[in-house]
Amino acid sequence: MSQTDTLEHFRLEVSDGVATVVIDRADDDLNTLDPSLMEDFLAVLDRLENDASISAVVITSAKPDFLAGANIKWFSELTPETGTEAIRAAHAAFDRLERLHTHRGKPVVAAIHGACLGGGNELALACSYRIATDDPKTRLGQPEVQLGVIPAGGGTQRLPRLIGIAPALDLILTGKTVDARRAHRLGLVDEVVPPKLLAEVARRRAKELVGRGRPAKKPRLRDRLDPAGLQKLALETNPVGQHLLFQQARKKLLEETKGNFPAPEKALEAMRVGFHKGLRAGYDAEARFFGELVASPESKALRSIFFATRHKPDTTGARKVGKVGILGGGLMGSGIATVSALRAQSLVRVKEVDPAAAARAKAYVAKVLAERVRRKRMRPFDAEQVQLRITTTTDWSGFADVDLVIEAVFEDLELKRQVLREVESVVPPETVFASNTSSIPIAQIAAASSRPENVVGMHYFSPVEKMPLLEVVVTDQTSKEAEATAVAYGLAQGKTVIVVNDGPGFYTTRILGPYSAEAFHLLSEGASVEDIDQAIEAWGFPVGPLRLADEVGIDVGAKISVVLVDAFGDRVAPPRAMENLVAADRKGRKNRKGFYAYDESGKRGGVDATVYADLGIEPTGHISRTEIQERITLAMINEAARCLEEGVLRSAEDGDIGAVMGLGFPPFRGGPFFWIDQQGARRVVERLRALEERLGPRFTPAEILVEAAESGRSFR
Numbered sequence: 001m002s003q004t005d006t007l008e009h010f011r012l013e014v015s016d017g018v019a020t021v022v023i024d025r026a027d028d029d030l031n032t033l034d035p036s037l038m039e040d041f042l043a044v045l046d047r048l049e050n051d052a053s054i055s056a057v058v059i060t061s062a063k064p065d066f067l068a069g070a071n072i073k074w075f076s077e078l079t080p081e082t083g084t085e086a087i088r089a090a091h092a093a094f095d096r097l098e099r100l101h102t103h104r105g106k107p108v109v110a111a112i113h114g115a116c117l118g119g120g121n122e123l124a125l126a127c128s129y130r131i132a133t134d135d136p137k138t139r140l141g142q143p144e145v146q147l148g149v150i151p152a153g154g155g156t157q158r159l160p161r162l163i164g165i166a167p168a169l170d171l172i173l174t175g176k177t178v179d180a181r182r183a184h185r186l187g188l189v190d191e192v193v194p195p196k197l198l199a200e201v202a203r204r205r206a207k208e209l210v211g212r213g214r215p216a217k218k219p220r221l222r223d224r225l226d227p228a229g230l231q232k233l234a235l236e237t238n239p240v241g242q243h244l245l246f247q248q249a250r251k252k253l254l255e256e257t258k259g260n261f262p263a264p265e266k267a268l269e270a271m272r273v274g275f276h277k278g279l280r281a282g283y284d285a286e287a288r289f290f291g292e293l294v295a296s297p298e299s300k301a302l303r304s305i306f307f308a309t310r311h312k313p314d315t316t317g318a319r320k321v322g323k324v325g326i327l328g329g330g331l332m333g334s335g336i337a338t339v340s341a342l343r344a345q346s347l348v349r350v351k352e353v354d355p356a357a358a359a360r361a362k363a364y365v366a367k368v369l370a371e372r373v374r375r376k377r378m379r380p381f382d383a384e385q386v387q388l389r390i391t392t393t394t395d396w397s398g399f400a401d402v403d404l405v406i407e408a409v410f411e412d413l414e415l416k417r418q419v420l421r422e423v424e425s426v427v428p429p430e431t432v433f434a435s436n437t438s439s440i441p442i443a444q445i446a447a448a449s450s451r452p453e454n455v456v457g458m459h460y461f462s463p464v465e466k467m468p469l470l471e472v473v474v475t476d477q478t479s480k481e482a483e484a485t486a487v488a489y490g491l492a493q494g495k496t497v498i499v500v501n502d503g504p505g506f507y508t509t510r511i512l513g514p515y516s517a518e519a520f521h522l523l524s525e526g527a528s529v530e531d532i533d534q535a536i537e538a539w540g541f542p543v544g545p546l547r548l549a550d551e552v553g554i555d556v557g558a559k560i561s562v563v564l565v566d567a568f569g570d571r572v573a574p575p576r577a578m579e580n581l582v583a584a585d586r587k588g589r590k591n592r593k594g595f596y597a598y599d600e601s602g603k604r605g606g607v608d609a610t611v612y613a614d615l616g617i618e619p620t621g622h623i624s625r626t627e628i629q630e631r632i633t634l635a636m637i638n639e640a641a642r643c644l645e646e647g648v649l650r651s652a653e654d655g656d657i658g659a660v661m662g663l664g665f666p667p668f669r670g671g672p673f674f675w676i677d678q679q680g681a682r683r684v685v686e687r688l689r690a691l692e693e694r695l696g697p698r699f700t701p702a703e704i705l706v707e708a709a710e711s712g713r714s715f716r
């Protein structure tokens with residue numbers, strides 16, 4: 001009996017000279033890499049190297065994924081030293097895998113079905129040949145930077161050498177993943193087959209490769225033919241060109257990350273070192289950088305968000321939703337219709353006020369689908385199928401059999417109540433009614449209902465087909481089934497879902513209130529629009545608060561502000577001068593008049609300096625970047641703490657998911673609560689007290705923070 005017969009995570013079968021290595025992690029339903037799997041892998045390598053009856057190898061998986069990457073739980077045990085050591089061990093193992101063919105003449109074929117990511121993709125890169133299935137679940141890539149680390153199992157070296165520097169940079173620096181067809185076009189996989197042929201074709205290729213070298217990397221035909229391709233080849237293949245490529249990539253990267261994401265910078269550096277000083281130096285850089293990064297606060301924060309979003313809310317008792325009714329086909333309604341038909345694959349009935357509005361809704365969906373087809377994310381036939389699932393109406397026809405209604409009419413309480421009453425007269429009694437309001441308390445809408453147990457909030461973010469979060473809002477009266485139905489449907493639409501308790505602004509809109517209000521306070525004290533937005537973008541938000549106000553609509557923001565001030569008083573009130581903006585008809589992007597200037601086509605230009613005259617202020621620029629950052633972010637974070645204290649939030653974890661996925665809170669800070677824990681509640685309270693003293697009670701720290709500072713407890 002050989003050693004490999006007793007392995008925990010692998011099976012190895014040899015027949016007719018071909019060894020099939022099956023990855024099958026014993027303790028998980030996913031294949032992930034960690035020291036325990038690596039240990040077994042070394043035993044597999046021993047056998048493959050030494051067993052003379054083996055002349056070729058196929059590596060495949062018994063799980064729905066091939067190898068999904070490193071086991072991220074293991075990351076939290078690592079220090080810079082042990083992290084670096086683990087990477088060196090992985091390098092040695094993958095080198096042995098590669099040498100099976102180059103030194104021992106035993107070709108290795110990776111037979112890939114399902115996720116082949118991170119360390120999984122790096123293992124595949126060390127093989128001689130890669131075959132992937134055309135199944136939509138098959139995804140390849142190096143998503144490490146999304147968790148604050150870099151591809152360190154040789155990925156920064158082997159990937160650019162296989163597919164070219166520019167395409168490798170694109171994958172590695174963004175962490176995006178590709179399907180098999182895209183991977184084939186990139187040269188990342190050699191062949192694409194239907195799942196049922198995978199095993200057979202892999203065996204055949206393994207045998208065919210015996211006695212031949214590793215298939216040579218050929219420049220893609222397109223690159224050899226068109227002038228742009230030729231230029232690219234020239235850049236890629238000479239040292240000066242390479243230097244230029246890395247330099248350009250670095251500049252572009254820093255513009256995007258503002259230095260806040262160390263991981264992509266390090267990945268880029270490891271690639272550069274590899275081309276400049278050779279493979280060995282490249283691997284060495286990978287190992288050192290990985291060690292540094294895996295123990296960094298940024299990576300810990302990103303991992304905490306990753307874990308939090310994997311933890312899904314309860315859907316027990318959810319009713320099946322085969323058909324959904326949507327009221328209002330504006331921006332939100334059309335977006336909701338899109339994800340309902342596309343992701344949840346349900347029938348969708350959209351009701352609008354007139355045929356023209358209904359046509360606009362359909363056109364919106366068609367545009368999103370056409371874009372997906374254009375980007376080859378979808379086949380034209382499938383796009384047509386999605387479009388066919390959506391029908392529109394201007395009366396209540398087709399509503400008698402809907403399981404869920406989501407209303408997205410104008411943000412007006414009376415209108416929402418009225419449509420709710422109308423809905424209840426046409427739908428079955430068990431149909432769930434969800435409002436996509438962003439600020440009106442659900443209980444106020446449900447007050448018009450004859451069955452308030454079926455009423456919930458489903459708060460989407462714009463644009464719905466892109467933004468990942470759904471905030472489900474429940475009242476005291478909402479039934480468990482209605483809640484579960486909304487949650488399950490949101491998950492089916494591909495959303496990350498948090499459930500919060502009802503209240504003005506729920507969670508996300510509410511914490512945005514003091515955040516925006518503080519930006520306006522700073523503005524009225526003389527900070528410039530640029531200073532404010534740039535400070536907050538430098539802190540890590542994708543857009544600053546004033547640009548956000550322009551996007552959301554200054555008028556919409558003002559309406560929401562009224563709701564919040566009604567409920568929470570002066571604490572969340574913007575300064576008076578802000579009313580002038582609405583009076584001056586500044587609505588933001590939609591009427592091309594806001595904090596920023598817009599041209600005819602709606603393209604945003606610089607700050608519209610006339611805004612200062614409307615506000616009756618002159619920017620003095622005397623407020624420091626740190627003060628701007630501290631005041632605006634602490635206003636939001638303190639409000640988040642209040643939401644937890646009052647039970648609007650069910651957990652700190654939900655608060656972090658909501659802020660990161662819904663509002664763009666910097667993911668590398670992990671969300672408001674993760675950030676408080678990292679800073680220490682005591683320090684946060686001290687800063688708030690200092691601001692309170694200077695600026696008044698709007699900065700009084702939330703009770704729950706004071707308590708955490710005293711007890712030393714953490715939130716996450």
Ligand code: ADP
Nearest residue numbers: 327328329330331332333351352353357409410
């Ligand atoms: P949002 O950006 O939130 O989607 P819009 O103003 O773009 O807001 O969309 C609201 C849509 O709701 C409009 O297209 C409007 O015609 C539609 N609408 C208003 N009242 C009703 C109603 N009673 N039934 C159906 N649709 C309605």
